[in-house]
Amino acid sequence: MQEIVYENTPGLIAWAEAHILGVHFRPDAKAIGHARDGELTGVVVFDTFTTTDCLLAVASDGGHRFLSRAFIVHVFAYPFLQLGYKRVTSLISADNEPSIRLCSKIGFQREGTMRRASEKGEDLLVFGMLREECRWLRPSRKPARLAL
Secondary structure (H helix, E strand, O other), X not given: OEEEEOOOHHHHHHHHHHHOOOOOOOOOOEEEEEEEOOEEEEEEEXXXXXXXXXXXXXXXXXXXXXXXXXXXXXXXXXXXXXXXXXXXXXXXXXXXXXXXXXXXXXXXXXXXXXXXXXXXXXXXXXXXXXXXXXXXXXXXXXXXXXXX
């Protein structure tokens, strides 16, 4: 059985840090997880909050089974609907081709490069999504059932 996990933010963040090498989230971090049969399969962490934006990072168990439409809707409902943000940003290592493809597929736009910005000295690619570009929250023919 699949479930969306909101409780235990410290546990979700620890899981994400264990699955994204070299990443440590800020104390303001919040997280949403996806579990299948009681085991986490993916976590999205939000941190570095401003009045209009936050950073978004995705961690997975190596698969993509957590990326259901329902999970993605819940992920974007948090910054755009609950917090009322205008945009979200994701920073991805220029060497992380799977994450670059995922960001593009979900609807992020590549906005630039931060040269040698990672702790390991790698370039980081800046991806952003504006609220009006988020196709996951657009009204559909069937009303979505969100538990916010």
